[in-house]
Amino acid sequence: MAVYTEVSDDELASFIASYGLGQLLSFKGIAEGVENTNYIVHTSKGTFILTLYEKRVEVADLPFYLGLMDHLAAHGLSCPTPVHDAAGRALGTLAGRPAALVTFLEGFWVRHPTAAHCAAVGRAMAEMHLGGDGFALRRENALGLSGWRPLYERFSARASEIDPDLSALIEGELNHLEASWPQNLPQGIIHADLFPDNVFFLDDKLSGLIDFYFACNDALAYDIAVSLNAWCFEKDLSFNITKGRAFLRGYEAVRKLTPAERDAMPTLARGAAMRFLLTRAYDWLHTPKDALVSPKNPIEYVRRLRFHQGVRSIADYGLNGAS
């Protein structure tokens, strides 16, 4: 929860004027968004979200993120859509920061997802994967396989502050992942962070996806692996195979997995658990005690990783038989 940049009424009114959205009626800073500053803006034309991009976001990546939302919306995906100014630009400047306005998406994220929610998310992810086809821009996955060891080395000397066995676990796992990471899987645009707080529902119907600020080009099946971690574990960190099955069947109702993708799923799931273990461990050790946003406990991803280490095939995630 954070508003990092305060905007004045005069600044905002002149910013809004360039977008042809009518009269500015109100704006309130919202307490969501760890990376950026967000305002809910009412104008006489409707409700919008104004985002000011803070220092952690690479400005060079903003055309990718905004262009992707445009592309996906044009291909039928429900997601926030950038508003363009009279000159056609989605990216502007406000209070000294890169800034963009997007349409407001009604709905809210579910705190206790059911198997039915997981099925809907699987379908939506597959639709996003198909919808991303033909998007002209590229962005490498900075938090993919090649980024994990360098990230680990930035905190390895302090890993024992989290858990005495953490270094051995990470080093062994990185060796395994680097040796066995699947190559040549179908590639495309992935969300890369499709956690429950990035999926909105209305009356148990999925109303849209948000927060494309980790989206990148990578193996499509890796995106599934992220969401198996994010959606299908219970609070006690046991894997719920009913939810896993619902997610995978939902996905396959739109896009069938290839045999190589099915075979790779246990390794991809280990990699996805490693990715969140590493960023959470780094944040855990580097977040100042007085920060506005509390870091999340990395140990939850140790538990997930250990589960995936015991998985033999995609059947253990709930998908049986050939496709």
Next chain:
Amino acid sequence: MAVYTEVSDDELASFIASYGLGQLLSFKGIAEGVENTNYIVHTSKGTFILTLYEKRVEVADLPFYLGLMDHLAAHGLSCPTPVHDAAGRALGTLAGRPAALVTFLEGFWVRHPTAAHCAAVGRAMAEMHLGGDGFALRRENALGLSGWRPLYERFSARASEIDPDLSALIEGELNHLEASWPQNLPQGIIHADLFPDNVFFLDDKLSGLIDFYFACNDALAYDIAVSLNAWCFEKDLSFNITKGRAFLRGYEAVRKLTPAERDAMPTLARGAAMRFLLTRAYDWLHTPKDALVSPKNPIEYVRRLRFHQGVRSIADYGLNGAS
């Protein structure tokens, strides 16, 4: 900026259901409100603010605040209006906290008020004073004259941490105020905190008043004295007599001041400066370094107080001649 209490979608949906506001479409915690947790709520019937009252608010005072908003709205003042549930109650319980829903007021507060804004606020304050007439509930001003010395005594031992001369200033001024505080001025409901961030404008027209959580029964003219402090000093803490004149004339266009109120204004203004000096000094010394909300500098009110100490009559605030 703060969301102190997190509400789940299930909890909120069942809370909303009791108000007959249609389907819950979205809710976002907003980064305003030092005292309470506030959410913007969209339902199929419109936009509302949900407030969860945190520990600093006296639960026993909530019927006064909510009833006052109802009363003022019924008497034509533009302000948030409580939504009542099927049983007629404005006050409910959510996530273990007292909670209320009010209508959303469009508009935004002006960061750089002009004399025209001050005139509009003066008119609105007088309308509020007339509109409060007949309101059945009472609330003493806990931050009025009798509260100042006890509040000072809670931090007097540490006052020199703010400024070495602060104790002498406050003690001398408290003696003066207690000896000369005006009695028998016209009484009524006052806002008691009508600062720029509590007045919304749209296109330079006042759209409404918000935040009645300091409202109480006290001398009406004391409310004016608060707002002379809040609206009519420039950033360099010089008094802008053009703004003072605009405020007072705006007020008198709706409700004439009595001769006693005019005579009392310099003393009331000193008292109002003292009230904010004391609460800011207390907060300055007692806010933890890692608090979400930064305390405001109390020294600004030393400067205002010194100005009022040199004032001879209401003419120095811009109002000349008999009413």
